[in-house]
Amino acid sequence: MTDQLPTPRGRLTAGKELSGLTWLRVGGPAEWLFQPADAEDLADFLAALDPAMPVFPMGVGSNLIVRDGGMRGVVVKLGRPFMDITVDGDLVTAGAAALDARVARAAADAGIDLTFLRTIPGSLGGALRMNAGCYGSYVADHFVSAEVILRDGTATTLTRDDIQFAYRQTDIPEGATILSVTLRGGSGDSAALHARMEEQLAKRDATQPTKALTAGSTFRNPAGFSSTGRADDTHDLKAWKVIDEAGMRGATRGGAQMSEMHSNFLVNKGGATAADLEGLGEEVRKRVFQTQGIELVWEIMRVGEPVDK
The missing domain is CATH 3.30.43.10 (Uridine Diphospho-n-acetylenolpyruvylglucosamine Reductase, domain 2)
Structure with a gap:
């Protein structure tokens, strides 16, 4: 083949x-x-x-x-040809390979509030696919449309009527490649928007291992859901809390560790294999279920084949 x-x-x-x-x-x-x-x-x-x-x-x-x-x-x-960002009124259209942080900054320059994207790691295509969010805002709240190419090569436009959004997930067709995303943001003072993002960054850097090799939050918060699939971000039940209560903060396997700084972050401390990281994550899930009856759901996507033994 x-x-x-x-x-x-x-x-x-x-x-x-x-x-x-x-x-x-x-x-x-x-x-x-x-x-x-x-x-x-x-x-x-x-x-x-x-x-x-x-x-x-x-x-x-x-x-x-x-x-x-x-x-x-x-x-x-996708590479550089898919990184352009344009602004039209309150609409921001960005290539799927554009970093979320760059989209947030470009929007703020134009007085458009997409500040929630600033601290989300990754690119806008991934943010749409997983309905990324923080500070009570999700991509779903701002989504207008997306240009995609389906697995068979067909180019199409997806609107809100075509995508079912849920907490940390969407039903975008398997194998479809997102080319660009259009979001609508509220208006705001450019300087104030940039200042807010700086505050968000400072808060993130004070509470998360941003200098380490991580993939962001490892597990979804086991929070309640509304009828629209939105998570209740004010819920007391957070992934880091149940991991702590299971005694897994700082737990290690090979070169992998659940961060001492934030226990919902898997860290490659050096020399970790994918098997170390995924295996430690599964150990955490097992311990949390054994001690609290809560089944943590992976937020990190795991793909590919294990090494044959």
Whole structure:
């Protein structure tokens, strides 16, 4: 099957190591890594690709564990052609590869309040796919539309009527690659918006291991849900709290650790494998369930194959 891959204008690399493309710095190789030249290149490639070939769109690897055996099929990674940001009135349209922090800053420059994005790690495509949020705001609250290319190469526009949003997830079709996202923000004073983001950054850096190799929050908060799928962020039951009560703050496995600074952060202390990180996470889930009857749900996406033993 790999002998019959389409020939794109972009870069197609066999056996590309993915560890250097994830924030946790772990993971085996992609069978193929495709970096399309533009949207048309991606659409043509997917349309010609054998439908049996798995396709995984990858962002900046901020919320991802790639297992040590790597990934079969084609990993699609968008680059510079998918980073543009434009503003039109109260609408901000950004390429899926644009970093959330950069989108927040560009919006603030234009007096548009998307400040909740500033401290969310990763790119806007990933933020849409997982309905990222903080400070009581979610992508769902601001979402207008998204340009995507489906697995068969079809280009389409998704609106609010096409996506079901839930806490830390959406039902965007499997294999679909998000190209750009349009969000609507409220108006605000540019200087005040930038000042608010600086305060948010200071608070984050004081409470989270931002200088360590992490992938953000490991588990979703086991909070209540409303009928719209929104989480109750004011709920007392937080993932870090139940992890602490299970005695797993600072727990280690190989080079992996549940952070001493914030126990809902998995940290690569040096030399960790994906198996170390995922295994420690599963140990935490087991201990929390045993001690409190609460089943933690992974927020970090885990993909790929384990190493054959």
